Amino acid sequence: MKKFVFIYTYGCQMNVHDSEKMLGTLAQEGYTAATVPEKADLIIFNTCAIREKAEHKFYSQLGRIKHLKKSNPLLKIAVAGCVAQDSRQKVMKRAPHVDFVLGPQNLHVVGNLQTSKRNLYVDENPDIAYQEYAMHRESATRAWVSIMYGCNNFCSYCIVPYTRGREVSRPSSSIVAEIKGLKERGYREVTLLGQNVNSYRSDIDFVGLLRQIDRIGLERVRFVTSHPRDLSTALIDALVELPTLCNNLHLPLQSGADAILQAMNRKYTYAEYCEKIGLIRGKIPSVTLSTDIIIGFPGESESDFEQTVKAIKEIEFDGMFAFKYSKRKGTRACEMADQVPESVKAERLNRLLMIQEDIVLKRNRALVGSVQEILIEGASETDPSMLMGRTRSNKIVTLDHNGAPEGAVLNVIIEKARHHSLHGKELS
Ligand code: SF4
Structure with missing residues (x-):
C-alpha cells in the first residue's frame, strides 16, 4: 500500500536541504510526498530555532494538526530540526500527539520511524560527515550540496552550535562524487552548504575543494555561508581564477559598531571587514555582495545603530537580510543586560530597510543596458x-x-x- 509523508519546512537553506534528504530516505521506504497534511501517514515538522518567530509558527501549526490523529489513528507525527534538538523535552511534554523527536544529526533514522515507539533521537552522531543520503531534490537543475555540518564559532546570539553541534566536514571524495553525479543528471548549478564554509577542512581545505569542484565543469558554483574572519586571500583569488565560481558573496556583517561586534563574539572589526570588501571589489569589480544584520542586539545604543547605518551606506550591499535581535535561551546574549525594547528595534529595522531599498535600486539601475x-x-x-x-x-x-x-x-x-x-x- 502507498504511504504518504507531508513535511513542513521552516528556516534556512540547511533545513530545506535536510527536508530533501528526509524525503529521499522515505522514498526508499515507499513514501510519496503528500500535497496536504490531511492525506499523510507521517507528518514531519522540520523546525528552526534561530528566531522566536519561527519557533512560535511551528508550535501553532503543530497545535492546528492535532485533530488529524482522531480521524487517522495510525498517523505518526515527528519533529525534526533545531527546535527538536534544543527543546526536545518541552516538545514531548507540550505536545503528547508528537511521536518522534529527531535532531539535525539524526535524520538518517527517519526511514524507520513507522515501526518505532514514541522516542527521542537526539544523540551526537560522530558519523554525520560520512552519512550518504538518497535525495529528493526540489529542482532538476539547481542543487544544494552539504559540505560540512555544525559550527565552532559561538557567536553570542546564536543557537546553532548547540543544536547542530561542532564543525565536521564531509570527505572531499564524497562531495566531488555527488556533484559529478548531479552533472551527469543534467544539473547546471550547485550551492555548497555549511554554517561556515570557509573553515571546511578534510583531506583538503575549502579552496582545494573549490578547485576540485571547478574541474567537474558545471555551469555555476555558489557557496553559503562565509564568516568574514575566515575569508582568506586565497579564497578571493579562487573567485577570480575559477570560471565556474559565481561573482557573488554572502558575507554577514551583523553590525557596523565594533563594540557590538565584540559583544557578539564575531572576532573582526568593521575596518577589517571593509578591508576584505575592498580586496574583493578590487579584484572582481562585478561582484555582488549580500549581508545579514541584527538590529537591537543587547546594549545597541542609537550611536551604535548609526554606525550600522553608516556601514550600509558606505558598502552599498546588493542584498541585506536584516532582523530584530531575538533572545535564544542558552546563548550568552540572552543573559545580557540592556536588552533593547521591541519598539526601538522595530523603528530601527524600518529605518534601515528604507535606506537599503534605495541602495538596491541604485545598484540595479547601474545594470540597465548591460x-x-x-x-x-x-x-x-x-x-x-x-x-x-x-x-x-x-x-x-x-x-x-x-x-x-x-x-x-x-x-x-x-x-x-x-x-x-x-x-x-x-x-x-
Ligand atoms: S558563525 Fe556564528 S552566527 Fe553563524 S552559525 Fe556559527 S555561531 Fe551561528
Whole structure:
C-alpha cells in the first residue's frame, strides 16, 4: 500500500536541504510526498530555532494538526530540526500527539520511524560527515550540496552550535562524487552548504575543494555561508581564477559598531571587514555582495545603530537580510543586560530597510543596458507570462516567456531596474 509523508519546512537553506534528504530516505521506504497534511501517514515538522518567530509558527501549526490523529489513528507525527534538538523535552511534554523527536544529526533514522515507539533521537552522531543520503531534490537543475555540518564559532546570539553541534566536514571524495553525479543528471548549478564554509577542512581545505569542484565543469558554483574572519586571500583569488565560481558573496556583517561586534563574539572589526570588501571589489569589480544584520542586539545604543547605518551606506550591499535581535535561551546574549525594547528595534529595522531599498535600486539601475547571462528557473511566480532567471551575480531577472525551459542559459540585455529584480530581453 502507498504511504504518504507531508513535511513542513521552516528556516534556512540547511533545513530545506535536510527536508530533501528526509524525503529521499522515505522514498526508499515507499513514501510519496503528500500535497496536504490531511492525506499523510507521517507528518514531519522540520523546525528552526534561530528566531522566536519561527519557533512560535511551528508550535501553532503543530497545535492546528492535532485533530488529524482522531480521524487517522495510525498517523505518526515527528519533529525534526533545531527546535527538536534544543527543546526536545518541552516538545514531548507540550505536545503528547508528537511521536518522534529527531535532531539535525539524526535524520538518517527517519526511514524507520513507522515501526518505532514514541522516542527521542537526539544523540551526537560522530558519523554525520560520512552519512550518504538518497535525495529528493526540489529542482532538476539547481542543487544544494552539504559540505560540512555544525559550527565552532559561538557567536553570542546564536543557537546553532548547540543544536547542530561542532564543525565536521564531509570527505572531499564524497562531495566531488555527488556533484559529478548531479552533472551527469543534467544539473547546471550547485550551492555548497555549511554554517561556515570557509573553515571546511578534510583531506583538503575549502579552496582545494573549490578547485576540485571547478574541474567537474558545471555551469555555476555558489557557496553559503562565509564568516568574514575566515575569508582568506586565497579564497578571493579562487573567485577570480575559477570560471565556474559565481561573482557573488554572502558575507554577514551583523553590525557596523565594533563594540557590538565584540559583544557578539564575531572576532573582526568593521575596518577589517571593509578591508576584505575592498580586496574583493578590487579584484572582481562585478561582484555582488549580500549581508545579514541584527538590529537591537543587547546594549545597541542609537550611536551604535548609526554606525550600522553608516556601514550600509558606505558598502552599498546588493542584498541585506536584516532582523530584530531575538533572545535564544542558552546563548550568552540572552543573559545580557540592556536588552533593547521591541519598539526601538522595530523603528530601527524600518529605518534601515528604507535606506537599503534605495541602495538596491541604485545598484540595479547601474545594470540597465548591460548584457547578463541568465540561468532560467521557470515561469515567474507572480506573472506566469514571464520567465524568471538569475544572473551569475544572483540578481533576479524577468523576461517575456519565450518557451525556454528550466536550466536554459540565455544572454539578456537589461532594460529595466526594480527594487527586487531586473527586467530584460533575450539577445538574438
Ligand atoms: S558563525 Fe556564528 S552566527 Fe553563524 S552559525 Fe556559527 S555561531 Fe551561528
